[in-house]
Amino acid sequence: MPYLLGIDVSTTATKALLIDDRGDVVSVAATEYSYETPHPLWTEQEPALWWEGATQSIRRVLQQSRIRPDEIVGIGLTGQMHGLVLLDEEGEVLRPSILWNDQRTGKQVEDIRNIIGRERLIQITGNDAVTGFTAPKILWVKEHEPEYFERAWHVLLPKDYIRYRLTGEFKTDKAGAAGTLLMDIRQRDWSSEILQALDIPETWMPPTHEGPEVTGVVTEQAARETGLVPGIPVVGGGGDQAAGAVGVGAIREGVVSIVLGTSGVLFATSNEPFIEPEGRLHSFCHAVPGRWHLMGVMLSAAGSLRWYRDTLAPGMDYDSLLNETAHVPAGSDGLLFLPYLTGERTPYPDPLARGAFVGLTVRHTRAHLTRSVLEGVAYGLRDSFLLMQQAGLPAPDQVRVYGGGARSSIWRQILADVLNTEIVTVNTTEGAAYGAALLAGVGAGIWPDVDAACDRTIRITGSTMPDLDNARIYTAYHHRYRELYPALKPTFDHLAEISTQEQIGV
16 A cells, blocks of 8 residues: 655654555654744744654654555645745755744845835735745845855755755745745745845846656665655645645635634635735635635634733643633633734734733733633734634635644634624645645655545545624624724833843943
8 A cells, every 4th residue: 555754844843754545544652842932032942953853753653654665655745934044065964944923034024025025025926024934044144144045055944954865956836936935936046136125146046946856866865864765755745724725625716714723714625816905814825736825824722822821820731721611602701812922924014913811800810811822812913813714815705723722612712703704614624734744645646636636535524603792792892803903012112122222232
């Protein structure tokens, strides 16, 4: 029986997932690691951790499954988006990768807007400049670490470093490349205009490939390190959000997905580039050939709940914590939570935005605070939901939810009520790694295309309908929620200024 391997290079672990040609999961293994925060607003990671994680996870799935390595017919790659990996002419890493959630590049974001023009930038790339994207990271290195910039020869994304170690090839996928702010999304390739304007050599950028397209094969060296066999084809794959959408079947117009992971993402597929004029939503190429997607991103979704649990209810399991909220009414008796714990992307691209509880009284219990966190994340996703409708995207036929937070029936009900729409779950729960494996299956000829791969492996397993009374209550509270950021924005900026002065001893 042929098998397919999906590899997901996330911020906290590298996962290897093995499926068979029916789409059934055979084995999963993940190797965890950490990232560094050497200065405020910085997040960095050594690429060697990803390769060590990949080799360990691959060997474990092979051991657990007891299949022969030569039964694997394809490998798909996915992982964290936007991270900058700089290599020299010899293919050696020059510095730690600057990650997607790094916020140091505020000045470079403004430089990009001034050099290219904000409207022209959005017209070409489908996106406004934000600190998380790859392009401002390159400019930061040029300005602050010119010795590395001068030695640079290749720019890769995190998962593409794993591709390089597996195949020896410097290549990337179109979905991931669209998240660099250096791509013409209509042409589905690098923008010479943007690269020349920013003085980034086009020779640094790897060739781009569609998600199911073969980009190379496993080398003998990689086979020795991983336990695989030489010659297994490795496909383009996709950034974690695009591959995750494949993994739950959100590949057609009308099917929207929501990720309740560390970050929260609302993802909608389109058959043509669909650009929000103000750049408040991200417009990227899909991992499905010839398709695009529109995406709203909040940086702290389930991450907000994890922070809350670790800080205010340490040691308590999530089920017990969330079950306490069952008696709390919709709206948490007037308590609102702003989930901007690590800055925000949609609808406010502001690295200085901060979290807040607003409306606290002595009547509020821990259960109220917990429910308000769940509701605050749902309100943030509703912001993206409404932006998509205002941009002209048709109302979805179906919303599929996945990620760690989606396991909670209470949170799914809150989502259904806040969005006033049906929320469904599917049989696949491994997200991006599963989607990467399906893309590998298309590249290996198991399925003729991505549509067929999803149709034959993914099915609906559950449905949550909105409570119309709660939906009306949440509409009113969402109006109040939307007033918080504009009112608190000056305070956030002043707090950041004071904090910075303290850190530098002013």
